[in-house]
Amino acid sequence: xxxxxxxxxxxxxxxxxxxxxxxxxxxxxxxxxxxxxxxxxxxxxxxxxxxxxxxxxxxxxxxxxxxxxxxxxxxxxxxxxxxxxxxxxxxxxxxxxxxxxxxxxxxxxxxxxxxxxxxxxxxxxxxxxxxxxxxxxxxxxxxxxxxxxxxxxxxxxxxxxxxxxxxxxxxxxxxxxxxxxxxxxxxxxxxxxxxxxxxxxxxxxxxxxxxxxxxxxxxxxxxxxxxxxxxxxxxxxxxxxxxxxxxxxxxxxxxxxxxxxxxxxxxxxxxxxxxxxxxxxxxxxxxxxxxxxxxxxxxxxxxxxxxxxxxxxxxxxxxxxxxxxxxxxxxxxxxxxxxxxxxxxxxxxxxxxxxxxxxxxxxxxxxxxxxxxxxxxxxxxxxxxxxxxxxxxxxxxxxxxxxxxxxxxxxxxxxxxxxxxxxxxxxxxx
Amino acid sequence: xxxxxxxxxxxxxxxxxxxxxxxxxxxxxxxxxxxxxxxxxxxxxxxxxxxxxxxxxxxxxxxxxxxxxxxxxxxxxxxxxxxxxxxxxxxxxxxxxxxxxxxxxxxxxxxxxxxxxxxxxxxxxxxxxxxxxxxxxxxxxxxxxxxxxxxxxxxxxxxxxxxxxxxxxxxxxxxxxxxxxxxxxxxxxxxxxxxxxxxxxxxxxxxxxxxxxxxxxxxxxxxxxxxxxxxxxxxxxxxxxxxxxxxxxxxxxxxxxxxxxxxxxxxxxxxxxxxxxxxxxxxxxxxxxxxxxxxxxxxxxxxxxxxxxxxxxxxxxxxxxxxxxxxxxxxxxxxxxxxxxxxxxxxxxxxxxxxxxxxxxxxxxxxxxxxxxxxxxxxxxxxxxxxxxxxxxxxxxxxxxxxxxxxxxxxxxxxxxxxxxxxxxxxxxxxxxxxxxxxxxxxxxxxxxxxxxxxxxxxxxxxxxxxxxxxxxxxxxxxxxxxxxxxxxxxxxxxxxxxxxxxxxxxxxxxxxxxxxxxxxxxxxxxxxxxxxxxxxxxx
Numbered sequence: 001x002x003x004x005x006x007x008x009x010x011x012x013x014x015x016x017x018x019x020x021x022x023x024x025x026x027x028x029x030x031x032x033x034x035x036x037x038x039x040x041x042x043x044x045x046x047x048x049x050x051x052x053x054x055x056x057x058x059x060x061x062x063x064x065x066x067x068x069x070x071x072x073x074x075x076x077x078x079x080x081x082x083x084x085x086x087x088x089x090x091x092x093x094x095x096x097x098x099x100x101x102x103x104x105x106x107x108x109x110x111x112x113x114x115x116x117x118x119x120x121x122x123x124x125x126x127x128x129x130x131x132x133x134x135x136x137x138x139x140x141x142x143x144x145x146x147x148x149x150x151x152x153x154x155x156x157x158x159x160x161x162x163x164x165x166x167x168x169x170x171x172x173x174x175x176x177x178x179x180x181x182x183x184x185x186x187x188x189x190x191x192x193x194x195x196x197x198x199x200x201x202x203x204x205x206x207x208x209x210x211x212x213x214x215x216x217x218x219x220x221x222x223x224x225x226x227x228x229x230x231x232x233x234x235x236x237x238x239x240x241x242x243x244x245x246x247x248x249x250x251x252x253x254x255x256x257x258x259x260x261x262x263x264x265x266x267x268x269x270x271x272x273x274x275x276x277x278x279x280x281x282x283x284x285x286x287x288x289x290x291x292x293x294x295x296x297x298x299x300x301x302x303x304x305x306x307x308x309x310x311x312x313x314x315x316x317x318x319x320x321x322x323x324x325x326x327x328x329x330x331x332x333x334x335x336x337x338x339x340x341x342x343x344x345x346x347x348x349x350x351x352x353x354x355x356x357x358x359x360x361x362x363x364x365x366x367x368x369x370x371x372x373x374x375x376x377x378x379x380x381x382x383x384x385x386x387x388x389x390x391x392x393x394x395x396x397x398x399x400x401x402x403x404x405x406x407x408x409x410x411x412x413x414x415x416x417x418x419x420x421x422x423x424x425x426x427x428x429x430x
Numbered sequence: 431x432x433x434x435x436x437x438x439x440x441x442x443x444x445x446x447x448x449x450x451x452x453x454x455x456x457x458x459x460x461x462x463x464x465x466x467x468x469x470x471x472x473x474x475x476x477x478x479x480x481x482x483x484x485x486x487x488x489x490x491x492x493x494x495x496x497x498x499x500x501x502x503x504x505x506x507x508x509x510x511x512x513x514x515x516x517x518x519x520x521x522x523x524x525x526x527x528x529x530x531x532x533x534x535x536x537x538x539x540x541x542x543x544x545x546x547x548x549x550x551x552x553x554x555x556x557x558x559x560x561x562x563x564x565x566x567x568x569x570x571x572x573x574x575x576x577x578x579x580x581x582x583x584x585x586x587x588x589x590x591x592x593x594x595x596x597x598x599x600x601x602x603x604x605x606x607x608x609x610x611x612x613x614x615x616x617x618x619x620x621x622x623x624x625x626x627x628x629x630x631x632x633x634x635x636x637x638x639x640x641x642x643x644x645x646x647x648x649x650x651x652x653x654x655x656x657x658x659x660x661x662x663x664x665x666x667x668x669x670x671x672x673x674x675x676x677x678x679x680x681x682x683x684x685x686x687x688x689x690x691x692x693x694x695x696x697x698x699x700x701x702x703x704x705x706x707x708x709x710x711x712x713x714x715x716x717x718x719x720x721x722x723x724x725x726x727x728x729x730x731x732x733x734x735x736x737x738x739x740x741x742x743x744x745x746x747x748x749x750x751x752x753x754x755x756x757x758x759x760x761x762x763x764x765x766x767x768x769x770x771x772x773x774x775x776x777x778x779x780x781x782x783x784x785x786x787x788x789x790x791x792x793x794x795x796x797x798x799x800x801x802x803x804x805x806x807x808x809x810x811x812x813x814x815x816x817x818x819x820x821x822x823x824x825x826x827x828x829x830x831x832x833x834x835x836x837x838x839x840x841x842x843x844x845x846x847x848x849x850x851x852x853x854x855x856x857x858x859x860x861x862x863x864x865x866x867x868x869x870x871x872x873x874x875x876x877x878x879x880x881x882x883x884x885x886x887x888x889x890x891x892x893x894x895x896x897x898x899x900x901x902x903x904x905x906x907x908x909x910x911x912x913x914x915x916x917x918x919x920x921x922x923x924x925x926x927x928x929x930x931x932x933x934x935x936x937x938x939x940x941x942x943x944x945x946x947x948x949x950x951x952x953x954x955x956x957x958x959x960x961x962x963x964x965x966x967x968x969x970x
Contacts, residue, residue, distance in 0.1 A: 167604070184600075184601075189472070189473070189474030189475075189493065189496050191496075338605055338606065339604075339605060340604075340605065341604065341605035341606070342604055342605065343582065343601070343603070343604050343605045343606065343607070343608035344475040344582070344584075345475055345476075345477050346476065346477060346519050346522040346523050346581070347477060347518065347519065347522050348605075349522070349582070349605055349606050349608065350522035350523065350525045350526065350606060351522055352605065352606075353605065353606035354522075354525060354556065357558050368557070374555060381514070381515075381518035381521075381522075384491060385477055385480065385491060385515060385518075385519075386477060387474055387475065
């Protein structure tokens with residue numbers, strides 16, 4: 001079995017309880033660092049090579065380093081628990097099974113950066129997980145892990161849960177901050193980055209749940225122990241959310257560097273019903289698709305997937321069997337991005353809707369021969385030109401679906417219908 | 431401090447810290463943009479102003495409105511990639527645009543339309559029926575919204591919250607279903623609401639006043655100064671066939687920035703309506719049309735010492751003292767010449783009159799004092815009488831003595847704001863002569879009427895409450911036989927004492943400089959389009 005850092009406690013009875021967390025070495029890391037200068041902790045996290053697990057993969061320690069040291073303003077931590085990327089459900093698992101690990105991560109980050117208030121922005125649909133997290137926060141306050149003079153030190157920290165209202169874009173860090181401030185959730189033009197001007201105009205760290213949850217291990221075992229796991233540039237482990245046409249969908253922790261298809265077969269039981277693998281979306285719905293052959297020849301880490309023309313993203317692996325219609329998959333994801341575009345930038349507001357209308361038309365048998373090239377010509381006009389990357393997140397997969405499965409699109413247009421009518425839909429989105 | 435940047439291969443020395451989009455503008459390179467406005471700052475949503483910045487990693491796209499210039503920066507604004515970026519933003523914006531340009535008020539001055547011709551010029555590749563949104567939504571007393579035309583640039587939203595100080599519009603919905611709207615059940619009530627029409631890059635927000643009034647390309651544009659309050663916002667008069675169709679603010683950072691209030695903007699109707707077009711004298715108790723020569727001659731006899739009047743004519747009652755009232759809407763030149771006339775006439779008393787009731791004041795632009803030129807009267811050391819209905823009433827007692835002894839009244843420039851006190855003064859004069867542009871209740875009581883000009887037809891200078899001298903320019907041709915007030919007064923002076931009259935308005939301004947200590951060293955003939963603050967002028 002693979003190295004377990006994040007999911008070590010998941011199978012223990014009452015794994016969410018403070019008692020269980022403490023019995024398994026919980027809150028050891030925060031005790032260890034109290035008194036250590038924050039800069040040293042930031043250095044340690046930099047050394048660990050820990051990268052953001054929300055999708056962008058930006059080195060966590062480097063991000064913390066951007067927060068100004070000598071400022072009179074308060075600093076904030078925003079914990080990104082919005083988990084909106086279709087196919088992703090690993091933060092849910094952490095909050096449900098081991099919320100204290102997240103709280104300790106929040107403590108470590110806040111202590112290192114000099115933060116006294118942290119907001120956990122949780123996806124509104126995570127009702128049960130919010131209850132679990134709220135209970136854990138209450139327990140932590142009760143045991144002196146949160147509040148004033150934590151564990152007798154002069155370190156204070158308050159943690160506040162903020163429920164999101166269901167917008168995908170609020171998982172984008174500045175969209176999250178706007179929403180947290182009570183405004184319409186839409187990303188801010190950057191610079192300034194949140195590390196300098198974030199929540200309420202103050203320096204703010206925005207980190208994903210899984211990123212923060214990796215910190216106790218790094219502090220307890222040392223950066224080099226963490227860096228020794230995985231590959232040279234993709235260090236540690238990641239929680240992979242496996243869904244789609246697999247025998248055992250679920251969250252699996254794995255060290256970076258394993259072969260993608262072997263991982264699907266060994267951990268998730270292989271393709272559902274023993275069918276042939278058609279394609280894999282390796283990093284959430286925003287990631288370009290990999291054909292079965294490409295998936296067989298790539299390993300799970302940031303670099304290998306980038307080299308394969310896709311991305312590790314949030315680690316959401318969506319498996320497509322031979323039963324799945326690619327055009328229908330495109331119809332579903334483009335409709336999603338069109339619905340979730342905040343609407344600020346014309347390329348995204350109009351581009352995503354245009355893609356969705358074209359994909360819908362092809363899937364419904366009304367496609368025209370030049371639609372395929374139209375799709376391919378719209379995509380580059382959407383990429384890299386907007387305030388945030390939602391637009392890219394719609395265009396990149398679209399381009400890959402059309403390029404890699406062009407004959408399926410041509411077949412739809414030729415037959416004036418979907419040849420796989422009744423094929424299973426991905427992601428449950430209608 | 432100056433830094434060096436390279437734009438499209440050419441090196442420029444530019445001031446440090448500027449916005450790239452402004453810096454490009456200043457060196458003559460226009461970067462197309464929808465959401466950026468120098469008065470509102472950058473927002474970054476429209477993506478039209480993208481340029482390429484040359485970095486160590488090669489060229490990267492950046493929005494020039496949010497890019498600060500740095501020393502050694504290298505910028506490309508004209509590459510194929512940038513052309514393609516602009517064309518594609520245009521295409522995206524036009525996908526569901528209704529293209530009702532032929533009936534759109536903005537046609538001819540629409541940024542979306544202009545940029546299409548400049549940067550796009552391709553047929554739409556969109557084969558779907560266009561999205562329908564709501565049209566012709568009345569947003570309040572001033573605005574109408576067309577949600578289909580809106581490109582969601584956010585300028586109006588930002589103006590109302592950041593400049594006008596009250597959030598009244600917002601963008602609701604998400605993605606392609608986003609739309610501009612008011613808060614539920616509310617209207618736009620800002621006294622500055624019509625600035626959003628100027629700011630709107632398309633025809634989404636239109637002015638209820640200007641709507642369907644004229645295609646914009648038929649309008650001539652002349653610079654001027656608003657005469658509604660003592661701010662004197664710089665404006666542009668948009669006119670056609672001798673009628674004003676709209677006023678719009680003209681940028682002047684030291685007076686009004688890019689804005690003006692709705693009250694000032696709509697204060698042009700008096701120019702188009704109820705105008706006096708002919709000279710009138712009284713014959714047998716009735717006012718009849720007369721030539722300008724006859725009228726001026728009769729005014730002169732009315733002003734000359736007693737006994738010289740012609741029996742039965744307008745000046746029959748001429749005798750005793752003369753009361754000269756100048757509206758504080760008069761220009762510096764007019765006030766100065768009236769002061770001269772007052773000096774020539776032995777029995778005359780000149781007062782500058784506050785007669786327009788105070789209006790709303792705020793700390794944005796509007797000033798309570800609704801006279802555009804009070805400051806000049808102060809600098810010319812004129813006696814000021816207060817005949818505002820709501821005024822402190824200081825004035826009446828000053829002129830009570832003159833009125834009670836029976837006098838000849840000469841009034842210049844009362845076109846609106848006719849107060850009860852003013853009417854009272856009129857009814858008590860033995861002979862009332864008025865030079866005004868508009869038909870007002872004063873006309874009933876006047877014996878001689880000279881059709882004069884409004885601010886939009888004359889050359890002249892006014893000084894705002896800050897001491898900023900500004901220049902009115904002739905936008906419209908005089909209506910009928912209308913005569914410039916300064917010319918009327920100058921004619922009277924020349925008939926009384928030719929040596930004291932002037933050849934032209936340039937001479938008048940020179941004399942103001944020479945004879946009035948407050949204007950010593952102020953070259954009034956050199957006042958440009960954005961005016962000059964008095965204290966900043968060289969003295970000497």
